[in-house]
Amino acid sequence: EVQKHSVHTLVFRSLKRTHDMFVADNAKPIPLDEESHKVKMAVKLRTEYGSVLHMPTLKENLREKGGPNTGDPYGHKQYSGNQGQEVEYMVTGTHPYPPGPGVALTADTKVQRMPSESASQSLAVALPASQSRLDANRTAAGVGDVYRHAGISERSQTPGMSVAMVEAGGNKSSALMPKKAPTMPKPQWHPPWKLYRVISGHLGWVRCIAVEPGNQWFVTGSADRTIKIWDLASGKLKLSLTGHISTVRGVIVSARSPYLFSCGEDKQVKCWDLEYNKVIRHYHGHLSAVYGLDLHPTIDVLVTCSRDSTARIWDVRTKASVHTLSGHTNAVATVKCQAAEPQIITGSHDTTIRLWDLVAGKTRVTLTNHKKSVRAVVLHPRHYTFASGSPDNIKQWKFPDGNFIQNLSGHNAIINTLAVNSDGVLVSGADNGTMHLWDWRTGYNFQRVHAAVQPGSLDSESGIFACVFDQSESRLLTAEADKTIKVYKEDDTATEETHPVSWKPEIIKRKRF
Numbered sequence: 089e090v091q092k093h094s095v096h097t098l099v100f101r102s103l104k105r106t107h108d109m110f111v112a113d114n115a116k117p118i119p120l121d122e123e124s125h126k127v128k129m130a131v132k133l134r135t136e137y138g139s140v141l142h143m144p145t146l147k148e149n150l151r152e153k154g155g156p157n158t159g160d161p162y163g164h165k166q167y168s169g170n171q172g173q174e175v176e177y178m179v180t181g182t183h184p185y186p187p188g189p190g191v192a193l194t195a196d197t198k199v200q201r202m203p204s205e206s207a208s209q210s211l212a213v214a215l216p217a218s219q220s221r222l223d224a225n226r227t228a229a230g231v232g233d234v235y236r237h238a239g240i241s242e243r244s245q246t247p248g249m250s251v252a253m254v255e256a257g258g259n260k261s262s263a264l265m266p267k268k269a270p271t272m273p274k275p276q277w278h279p280p281w282k283l284y285r286v287i288s289g290h291l292g293w294v295r296c297i298a299v300e301p302g303n304q305w306f307v308t309g310s311a312d313r314t315i316k317i318w319d320l321a322s323g324k325l326k327l328s329l330t331g332h333i334s335t336v337r338g339v340i341v342s343a344r345s346p347y348l349f350s351c352g353e354d355k356q357v358k359c360w361d362l363e364y365n366k367v368i369r370h371y372h373g374h375l376s377a378v379y380g381l382d383l384h385p386t387i388d389v390l391v392t393c394s395r396d397s398t399a400r401i402w403d404v405r406t407k408a409s410v411h412t413l414s415g416h417t418n419a420v421a422t423v424k425c426q427a428a429e430p431q432i433i434t435g436s437h438d439t440t441i442r443l444w445d446l447v448a449g450k451t452r453v454t455l456t457n458h459k460k461s462v463r464a465v466v467l468h469p470r471h472y473t474f475a476s477g478s479p480d481n482i483k484q485w486k487f488p489d490g491n492f493i494q495n496l497s498g499h500n501a502i503i504n505t506l507a508v509n510s511d512g513v514l515v516s517g518a519d520n521g522t523m524h525l526w527d528w529r530t531g532y533n534f535q536r537v538h539a540a541v542q543p544g545s546l547d548s549e550s551g552i553f554a555c556v557f558d559q560s561e562s563r564l565l566t567a568e569a570d571k572t573i574k575v576y577k578e579d580d581t582a583t584e585e586t587h588p589v590s591w592k593p594e595i596i597k598r599k600r601f
Contacts, residue, residue: 275532309336393420411449435462477503521550
């Protein structure tokens with residue numbers, strides 16, 4: 089009796105058989121086909137050097153190849169000027185030219201043929217290096233004119249490239265060499281980070297965290313609807329603020345005034361005066377939960393983003409909504425501000441990132457490379473670059489146009505938060521409680537952390553909602569789903585010998601999108 093299997097099992101068996109059949113040939117180089125290789129080289133020659141193939145050929149080279157009538161290995165026709173004539177050079181060009189560089193063109197000096205090789209070499213030796221370079225430049229720039237007059241389209245090549253060809257000896261075959269695949273540069277060594285303090289006190293998920301500019305205390309917002317202020321050095325609770333009627337999703341402390349701003353799922357955006365610990369302003373306008381906020385570093389402007397698919401720009405003092413940034417087609421999860429253009433960056437559940445013109449209130453650039461929701465964006469404190477986090481990849485981008493730099497692959501989870509310090513340590517925190525630390529420049533993942541949940545919590549309550557470096561960048565604070573704040577610091581005892589970079593200069597296989 090034939091045993092019945094599911095289609096799934098049969099497919100996988102078939103796959104395994106196919107794999108076993110071809111496993112011996114795996115990673116073997118494909119044998120080179122002479123004919124196709126010749127065709128490829130001929131196409132390459134025509135594409136790269138089509139505009140100079142008619143140019144003169146050295147007699148010595150012709151002799152080496154067995155005379156001027158020898159067939160070209162790549163199937164190019166020999167030019168009739170070469171055939172049956174003992175010429176030192178082929179005569180080309182439509183204008184008379186001087187016998188060498190630095191010689192003025194007069195009736196006595198003009199010639200219709202190239203100088204002999206020995207004469208040109210002795211002339212090159214006699215000229216100083218700077219002069220010969222100038223002459224090479226002049227020649228390279230003049231070639232285009234000759235072609236134009238001869239009715240041949242000029243190839244777009246800068247004089248600098250021509251000089252490079254001249255200095256390299258003008259070797260045609262140099263560009264035909266197979267290029268080596270790029271290898272990943274060696275990452276900078278960073279000491280590992282270790283957990284040294286767990287702060288508890290909230291009665292719900294800790295959703296957001298911010299450090300004040302003086303580095304004395306930090307503030308957290310939670311699903312228990314409270315905002316708590318903690319002493320950074322000791323981890324002790326200093327103050328609790330109540331006023332939100334739903335989860336607090338964003339907090340930020342102003343560097344320009346003694347104000348704390350908060351937003352939550354109750355659609356409210358509040359401004360707290362920390363001298364009186366009271367709400368002094370409300371910013372009304374969002375139609376749904378407010379997921380994040382940021383302050384502009386140089387002007388009194390607050391930017392918030394919401395589940396209503398918009399970001400709003402507020403005047404801090406007058407409470408007026410300056411602009412409503414509309415364009416996203418789903419909830420806007422994160423917003424960041426900077427002094428340089430583009431001044432506002434948003435990431436959304438519609439999988440796009442938008443760079444905004446603050447003055448016009450319009451989108452400058454939309455980045456559509458991510459395949460899934462973008463919940464986190466972080467700006468590098470020193471470089472003119474930023475990173476975005478999504479379940480498919482962490483991507484790095486260049487300002488101002490959002491040019492793609494590289495993918496940081498490997499953190500296969502819903503990434504809720506990103507933080508980066510001046511040393512180039514990028515931290516990504518995920519919904520499953522894992523935290524990955526990366527070298528910003530190379531994208532090398534040098535550490536992975538999964539801290540244990542607080543005793544009494546479920547394992548499923550392992551999640552990182554927000555993380556931030558303190559102002560000294562020596563401490564890393566994370567806001568977590570087990571209702572705690574965890575504080576990490578660099579391991580002072582670690583050295584490059586005890587914690588070497590387990591890095592191989594492997595060939596980069598980066599997806600461009």
